[in-house]
Amino acid sequence: MGADSGPGAPAAVPWRKVLYERQPFPDNYVDRRFLEELRRNIRVRQYRYWAVVRETGLIAQQVSCVAVVLTLWSYMEQGDLEPSVVLWVCLGCALLGYGLYEILGDACVRERTRLADLQSATIFLAFTFGFSPVLKTLTESVSTDTVYAMSAVMLLAHLVSFPYAQPSPPGSLSLNAALFGSVCLASRLPGALHTFTMLSCALLVFALWPCLLHRMREKAEWSFPWAAVLVCLAGVGGLGSLWPEGALLLSLALITLTLLCPLLLVLLQRHKDNIHGPWDEAEIREDLSRFLN
Secondary structure (H helix, E strand, O other): OOOOOOOOOOOOOOOOOOOOOOOOOOOOOOOOOHHHHOEEOOOOOOOOHHHHHHHHHHHHHHHHHHHHHHHHHHHHHHOOOOHHHHHHHHHHHHHHHHHHHHHHOOHHHOOOOHHHHHHHHHHHHHHHHHHHHHHHOOOOOOOHHHHHHHHHHHHHHHHHHOOOOOOOOOOHHHHHHHHHHHHHHHOOOOOHHHHHHHHHHHHHHHHHHHHHHHHHHHHOOOHHHHHHHHHHHHHHHHHHHHOHHHHHHHHHHHHHHHHHHHHHHHHHHOOOOOEEOOOOOOOOOOOOHHHOO
16 A cells, blocks of 8 residues: 555546556555545444344254253153154144144145145155164164264254254255254164154154244244243253253253353444455445346
8 A cells, every 4th residue: 555645656646546547556556535435333233132042042942852852762762651652742743733833824825735745744654664674773783882973963963054044944954964863863772663753753853843933933923932942941851851960961051052142242242343445345236136037
């Protein structure tokens, strides 16, 4: 940069901010008006604490969903919970959730018929039940520690890659990771019916529940915080019945996610300092959608 009185800046010829005209100035020359266009924090978004807490509830309940699935798997693996009971409970929850999804939806813009939904559910259940014996023996040649490690990595990948901004439908990467982790866990259950039950629960929790939760956020905003709290309580309570120390760790993690992290975001937002000026790239603000049709 240079200045008006610097070398290579003749005072007789005024400098102009143009590229199509040859001027007797160095390429990196700017005059004293350069910093007059400096703007600070013109696009900084101001967050409200409780609004951020409400949004982080989606992350907390997704972590709790993983805890719920692990709790059900542990009870079935120990033989303390019959898979038939879990199946009936899952069926009741699925019917209740489907009815609530239909009530909250708009019948005029429905993309699929109820018959198509029934056919999809029937095909999935039939194929899953038929392949349950195969899935049960899928990891027989793999050590149990390796299976548990793969399950942990896949469930962690599910939480990291989950599309929290648009959870309906769930992202393919997050859903596949969750189902793969569930298959690994199901292969260590006692029987084929246990495997079928585990996969049905995983589909209900990781695929269908996010769709219903997204519909609740759009159509009944008041219900979303209550649903998230109930799922978190279920996750902490289920884990506490098996491992009290783990429930304590999960509670601390949820409190950190929902209360401390939003507070840290709001506090650090005050120290944000973005500068904008003539050095920024040009922005096209005109609506160009007519050229894309």
